[in-house]
Amino acid sequence: MEITPFLILSAGLISIGLYGIMSKKNLLKLLISLDIMDVGVNLLIVTVGYLPGGTAPIMDGDYGKYVDPLPQALVLTAIVIGVSVLALGMILTIRHYRRTGSLEMDEGGVFGW
C-alpha cells in the first residue's frame, strides 16, 4: 500500500475541520469540526509510522517486517486527549445552552470578547 493517499486524506480531513471551524456558528458543529481535525492529525501520525507491507508491531513469533510502534502509541495518547478536550467542550456547550437556550456562537454578548 502506498502512503500518499493517506497523507492526502489526512490533509483533506484537517482542511475540512478547519473549514468547519471557520464557517460554522453552531457550537456542536464546531466541536465536530474540531474532532474531524483531530482525526486527520491522528491519521497523519499513523501514516508517518507506516511501512508498506509491514504488520502490526506485536511480538507473536512470526513477525518480520513491522510498522513503527511509536506513532501508534502516540496516536493512542492523542486520541485520549482529543476525547477529553471534546468532553470538556461538550460540558461548556451544555452550560452555555442551559443559560441562554442557544447553541449559536453569536457575535457580541457572551462571545463578545
Place this chain on the structure above:
Amino acid sequence: MIWEAISLMVLLALLAYATGRLSRYSGIFAVLAGFVPLAMLFDWAPTAGLKHLISLGFEKSTAVNIKIATLHFSITPLSWLFLTMVGGIFPFIALYAISYFKKAPGGFFGSMTLALVGATGVVLASDLLTFFIFWEVMSWSAFLLVVRGRDRSAITSYFSFSALSAYLILFGIMVLRSEAETLSFSSLSSSITSSRLTLLAFISMAAGFGVKGALMPLHIWAPRAYSRSEEPFVAYLAGGLSKLGYYGIFLLFYSFVGVSVITRFGTFRGVPYLGYSLAIFGALSAFIGTVLAFMEDDLRKLLAYSSIGQLGYIAIGIGIGTPLALSGALFQAVNHTFFKAVLFLAAGSVYYRTGRWKISELGGVAYRMPFTFLAALFSIFALAAIPITSGFAAKWLLYVSTVDKRFVFLTPIMLIAGVGAFLYSFRILYGVFLGEPRYPDIKEAPALQLIPMWILVMPLVIFLIFPGKLMDVFGEIFAYYGLEGVSHTDFAITTSLSSYNTLAVIFALMGGLMVAFIIYVSRPHRVVSHYDNYLSGEIPEVHEGLSLHAATRYYKPVEDLFQPYFAHGAERFYHHIEVGLEGVGDGLRRLFKTTVSNMIYLVLAGLLLIGWWLTW
C-alpha cells in the same frame, strides 16, 4: 565608605517607613539620613575652609561589586556642587516636614529618604549603570510621593513622563555603551565618535534629562505634580531633584559625549548647534514659564511655572557653554535650589495657617507671619534678580554671556522673562503677604518651620556678599573638565564686557535705600485704605463678580494678549498624541473583539506568512 553611607540611608528610609504610621516624628530618621550627604559635603569640600571642620574620611572614589555588575562612585567638583543642591537642603526640608504634618504621614518620610538616596547616588555615580539605577530610584521614590497627592492627572503625567525620560536616557546609554564599550564616565568621551547614532543618543538623553529639569515642551508633568503634592516634597522636588536633570545635561556635554564631538555637529558663532538649540529651548521655558506664572491664581502653580522659567535659564547657560555662561547656569542652579525651596516652604507655612492656596483668597499674611514673610521676601528678591541678592549675579552672568556672543534672540527673551519674574513676584508679595489683612487671627508659623526656612535663606545671603566663593568652586569644575575659568575675587567678577562688584552694588543700594528712607521719614504720610489704593481714587461701576482685590486677574491685559496662543500649548500636543494612539489602539483592540472564525483567519494568515518567509 560611600557604599556604607548609602546603605545607612536606605536603612534609615526603611526605619522611617516602619514607623511612619506611628508618629510624625518618624521624620527624625529622614533628618538623620540627610546628615549623611552633609557629612560628605564637608569631607569633600573643594575650599579649604569647610574641609577641616568635620572629617569622617570618605574616600574620593570607590567601586562596589554586586556580582551582577560593579557600581562605581566618585566625587568630582561638579558632583560636589550638585550634592550641595540635592543633599544640602534635605535635612532642613525634612525638619520642616515634621512640623508641617499634623498627624503621622505614613510613608512620606521613607519615600523622601529614598529620593535622597537616589539623588545622592546619581551625583556620586561615576558609571552609566550606577547613574541610571540611582536615577530610577530617585524617580520612582518621587513618584511614590506624587501618588500621595492622589491627583489623577499628576500621577499619570508624572509617571509616564519619568518612564519616558528613563528610557530615553537608557537608549542613550545603550548607544554610548556600544560605541565606547565602557560605562565609566572618565573614559567615555575619549572613544565616542560623531556618528548619526551619537547625535540621536545625545538628543534622546538631553530630552530625557530635560523631562526631569522641566524643560519646555517636556514640562507638563511639573505644574500638576508641584501643585498637587505635599509642600515639603514639592520644595525638595523643585529645589533639589529638578537640578539633577541639568546635572545630567552638564555631564552629557562634558563627560558622556564630550564637547569635541558635539562641536563636530556644527557650530554657530562658536557655540555648537546642539548647545544653541538647548539654549533656545531654555529661553522658551524661561519666557513661557514666566508668562504662565503671572497668569496663575493658584500659588503652587504659580511657583511651579516660575520654576520652569527659572530652570530654563540653567539650560540657556549650559547650552551656550562658555565659562561665563556655565558660571551663570551653575550660579542660577545653586540660587534656584535655595530660593525655590524657601518659597515652597513659605507657601506651605501660609497654607498651614490659612488653609488657602489661591492668591485671590489670601492677603495681608505678612502682618501676622512676619518671619515667614521676610524669608519669602528675600527669596523673591533672589528670584526676581534684584541687585542686592545673589540672584542678580547669576542672571547678570547669563546676560553678559549672551551679549558677549551677540545672540539677538536669546538676550531679549531673557530680559523679558526677567521682567516677567518681577511681575509675578510682585503678585506673591502683594497678593499673599501684603495688602488687605484677611486673616487677622492666624499665628506665625511654628519655629520648626521657620528655622529650616531661615537656614535655607542663609546661602543666598552668603553668596550675595561673596559670589567669589561660589566662583571658586566653579573654577575647580572648569579645571576638572579642562575649561578656562572666569576671573574673579571674593567680591567681584570680571568679564570682557564689564565687571560686577557686590560691595559696590550693595553700597550703592544701601545709599539709595537710605535716601528713600529719609524721604519717607521727612515727608508727612497717611495710611490709605487698600480700596483707595487699588482704585486710585476712581469709582468704578461695581458689578457682580468684579473682585477689587489687587491679586485677582491683575495682569488681565497681558492675559488677553497671550490667551489665544495657549490654545496650541504643549498640553494640547500631548493630548493629540494620546488621542491618536488611542485611536490606533482601538483599531488593534478590534482584532481581538471578534468571532472565533476571524481569529482562525488571523492564525492562518500568520501561519502562511511565516511559511512564506521561511521558504522565500
Place this chain on the structure above:
Amino acid sequence: MVVHPTLLIVLPLVGAFSVSLIRRYGGGAIKLYGSAYLFLNLIISAVLFMEVRSGGEVTERIAGYSPPVGIFLAVGAVNAVLVLLINLFAAFNYLTFNPKDKEPFHRFTVLYLLGVASSSGIVLTGDLFNMFVFFEIAAVSSYALVASSKDERSVGSAIKYMILGSVGSTFMLISIALIYSELRTLNLYDIAHRIGEMGGAVRTAAFTFLIVGIGVEAEIFPFNGWVPGVYGRSDGNISSFLVLGPSKAAIYAILRVLITLFYGSSSRAVMMDIAMVLGLITLVVGEVAALSEKDPKRMLAFSSIGQMGLILIAISLGSAAGIVAAVFLMVSHASVKSALFLSSDVYRQGGMRYTLTGALSVGAVLGLVGMPPFAGFWGKWYLLSGAADEGLWIVIAAVIFTTAVEAYYLARFLSRGLSMKKRGGVKPTRVITMTVMVGVSLLVGLFASVIYEMVSAGVTTLLSGGI
C-alpha cells in the same frame, strides 16, 4: 541527585487524583490537602534549583530507558529558575481561592493541581511529544478554570479559548508528526543535532506549525485572540494563575523550540528573525491596544500580550544577554503581573485607597515598567544591551516607545484605583500572596547575581544545543 525532578510532576498528579478521597471533610481540609502538595512541590523545586545552581544540569530518565529512545527530564539553569518560579507562585496563588466560591472545591483543586503539574512538565521535559501532552493537560485545565469564574460570560471566553487552543495543539501535533516522520526521534536534543538531516520543505512546515501551535498558548500575536476575553472575564486569581503557570511554560517552550530544537537548522537565522518580528508586533500591538482599553482586567491582559512579546524578543536575540534578559523578564512578568491581576478584583470592588493592596499595586507597577531594583530592570537592561550589541536600534526604539505607553496606562490604572473613595475589602490571603509576588520581584532584582550567575553559567551549553 538529591531530588527527582519527576516528583514535581508526579506529586501534584497524585494530589489531584486523591483529593476526592477527602472531599467529605469540607473545603478547608481540601485546601489544606492541596496546599500541602503545592508547598511540597515548592520545596522540591527549591532543592532542585539549589542543585542545578551548584552542580549544573540535572537529567532524569523515565521508566529506565535512556535517551534518545526513552523520555527524559532535562533541567538546566533556565528551567530550574522557571520551575521554581511557577511552583512558588502557584502555591501561594492557591491560597487566595475561597473554597466557598469554587464549589465543589475538590474538583477545582484537581484542575489547579493538574495545571501546576503540567506547567512544570512543559518546562522540565526533554521530549517533544511529552511536551505536547503536558500542553494539552495545561490547556484543558485552563479552559475549565476559566469557565469556573464568577463572571457567567467566562464560559463564552473559555469556549473561544478552547477552539483556538485546540487548533493550536492540532498544529503542534502536525509538526511533531512531520519531525518524527523524518528523524524518527522525539528527543529534543537529539532532534536539535539532527535537524539538518530534515528536508527543507518539511522542516519549514514543522517550524511554522510548531511556532503557531505554541504561539496560541504563549499569547503571541496574531495567534492570541483569546487572551483579552479570558483574562478580562476570569477571576483575578485565575488570571494570575494563567499568567504565572501555563503562559510562562508556553513562552519557555518557545525558547526550547528556537534555541534548542532548531539548533542545527540551516535556516535558523531566518527563524530567529521571524521570532523577533513576531515579538515586536506582539509588543507593539499589546501595549498600544492596552492604552485604549478601559476595563482594568482586559487592560492587564493586553499588557500581558505586550510583555510576552518582549520576552519573545529577548529569546530571539539568541545571545547570552538575550537569554538572561528573557529569564529576568519571565520572573518579573510572572510575579508582578500576577500580583496586579490579584489586585484587579479589589479594583473592581471599589478602589485600593490607603490599603496595603494599593501599596503593593504601586510596587507591582514599578516592577512591571522595569524600575530598579526590581527584576524587570535587569530584564530590560540586558534586553537592550543585547539588542544594542547587535545594532538592533529598531528594537530598542520599540521597547522605549512601548514602555512609555505602558507607563502611561499603568499610571492611569493606578491613579484611578488610588483615587476612588471606597475602600475595597481585601482578603488577607490575597495580600500575603501579592506581598510574596512583589517581594520576589524585588528580591530577585536586589540579588540579581544569584540568577545571573546561574543562568550565565548554563547559557553556553544551552546556546550550543545542550540542556
